[in-house]
Amino acid sequence: MKIDAIVLRELHLPLVRPFETSFGVTTNRRVVLAEVRSEGLTGWGECTAGEHPFFSAESTESAWQVIVSELGPMLAAATPEHGGDCPKIFKLVRGNRMAKATLENAIWDLEAQREGVSLSRLIGGVRDVIPCGVSLGIQPTISDLMAIIERELAAGYQRIKLKCKPGWDVDVFERVRNRWPEIMLSCDANSAYKLKDADHLVGFDAFDLLMIEQPMWYDDFYYHSMLQKRLETPICLDESIRNRRDALAAIEMESCKIINIKLGRVGGFSEAIAVHNAAQERGIPVWCGGMLEAGIGRSHNIALSTLENFTLPGDVSASARYWREDIVEPEITVSSAGEIAIPDFPGRGYEVRTDLVNRLTVRKEEIRALELVG
Ligand code: OSB
Ligand code: MG
Numbered sequence: 001m002k003i004d005a006i007v008l009r010e011l012h013l014p015l016v017r018p019f020e021t022s023f024g025v026t027t028n029r030r031v032v033l034a035e036v037r038s039e040g041l042t043g044w045g046e047c048t049a050g051e052h053p054f055f056s057a058e059s060t061e062s063a064w065q066v067i068v069s070e071l072g073p074m075l076a077a078a079t080p081e082h083g084g085d086c087p088k089i090f091k092l093v094r095g096n097r098m099a100k101a102t103l104e105n106a107i108w109d110l111e112a113q114r115e116g117v118s119l120s121r122l123i124g125g126v127r128d129v130i131p132c133g134v135s136l137g138i139q140p141t142i143s144d145l146m147a148i149i150e151r152e153l154a155a156g157y158q159r160i161k162l163k164c165k166p167g168w169d170v171d172v173f174e175r176v177r178n179r180w181p182e183i184m185l186s187c188d189a190n191s192a193y194k195l196k197d198a199d200h201l202v203g204f205d206a207f208d209l210l211m212i213e214q215p216m217w218y219d220d221f222y223y224h225s226m227l228q229k230r231l232e233t234p235i236c237l238d239e240s241i242r243n244r245r246d247a248l249a250a251i252e253m254e255s256c257k258i259i260n261i262k263l264g265r266v267g268g269f270s271e272a273i274a275v276h277n278a279a280q281e282r283g284i285p286v287w288c289g290g291m292l293e294a295g296i297g298r299s300h301n302i303a304l305s306t307l308e309n310f311t312l313p314g315d316v317s318a319s320a321r322y323w324r325e326d327i328v329e330p331e332i333t334v335s336s337a338g339e340i341a342i343p344d345f346p347g348r349g350y351e352v353r354t355d356l357v358n359r360l361t362v363r364k365e366e367i368r369a370l371e372l373v374g
Pocket of ligand 2: 188190213214238239260289
């Protein structure tokens with residue numbers, strides 16, 4: 001595919017309500033979109049980097065810069081036939097996986113359109129609906145949280161994930177479990193604990209949690225393997241898993257029993273599929289994480305979640321939980337059974353509302369092929 005143009009935009013999108021994790025509060029999202037035009041078709045990618053480098057080393061700003069000055073020109077000078085050709089095109093650039101995923105995922109969207117198949121079909125997805133959970137931020141009070149859980153369960157969500165940190169953990173789990181003894185419940189610490197908290201974390205076993213997500217350091221396997229030996233509850237790694245090799249190391253060392261796959265965190269569909277396959281071959285279930293995506297990133301997550309080993313409900317939920325108006329149509333909805341139906345159209349399956357996108361755009365840059373020196 002000859003790349004005719006790459007248009008990068010930054011949009012400002014306020015969340016319907018603030019989202020608080022152990023590393024901070026997000027109120028407004030700065031969303032970077034890549035529009036890649038090729039041979040009459042348009043593929044879209046969305047960058048999942050946060051506004052600050054608190055989840056990983058990347059941020060909106062760093063991703064913008066790396067796409068504009070490095071990755072964009074490399075892609076514009078290449079003629080990828082497949083989304084899977086992108087890792088090679090970007091090989092010289094180390095890290096910056098969320099920036100890479102922004103462009104690579106747009107090429108997968110283009111490839112699916114060229115082939116006239118849904119993105120789910122293109123990657124070998126096997127589901128026509130996916131199971132959905134919700135990730136609930138830290139709230140001002142436990143009562144506030146209880147009311148939110150009530151609402152999300154009534155809406156049909158199959159699994160409740162509670163963000164936690166020291167001081168917002170066992171007391172919360174106890175209240176929730178007493179009220180809902182049977183629900184699928186998990187927690188996510190985003191690296192808020194250390195190995196010296198192991199005795200405290202062993203106390204989480206009392207609450208029949210489906211998993212404890214990333215309890216300790218964002219870049220660790222060894223201490224998580226020591227912790228997992230002491231826990232009944234499965235550890236799920238999110239931040240630590242950057243690629244297939246990390247997944248193999250974590251599985252081999254028994255640092256986790258479940259893996260959260262995020263397209264941005266691993267650098268795009270190629271590596272996400274590789275992580276999925278490596279986990280599947282070793283009997284490790286996976287699920288699709290979320291990064292407060294707008295509709296384009298969300299539609300990529302939906303397609304990814306149709307792969308066979310995505311057996312647990314993901315953090316892929318309805319547009320309306322995040323946005324007053326999403327940038328795609330139809331917006332993404334979840335049924336009363338807690339499922340999203342996979343659209344059967346060529347590509348991602350959701351139209352981009354270009355008028356709205358243009359209205360929300362605060363900066364825009366067109367990237368052309370550059371002669372690489374050296
Ligand atoms: O760790 O899964 C995480 C949001 C931002 C950064 C990290 C995480 C999250 C979520 C939200 O848990 C998931 C979502 O609803 O998109
Ligand atoms: Mg997480």
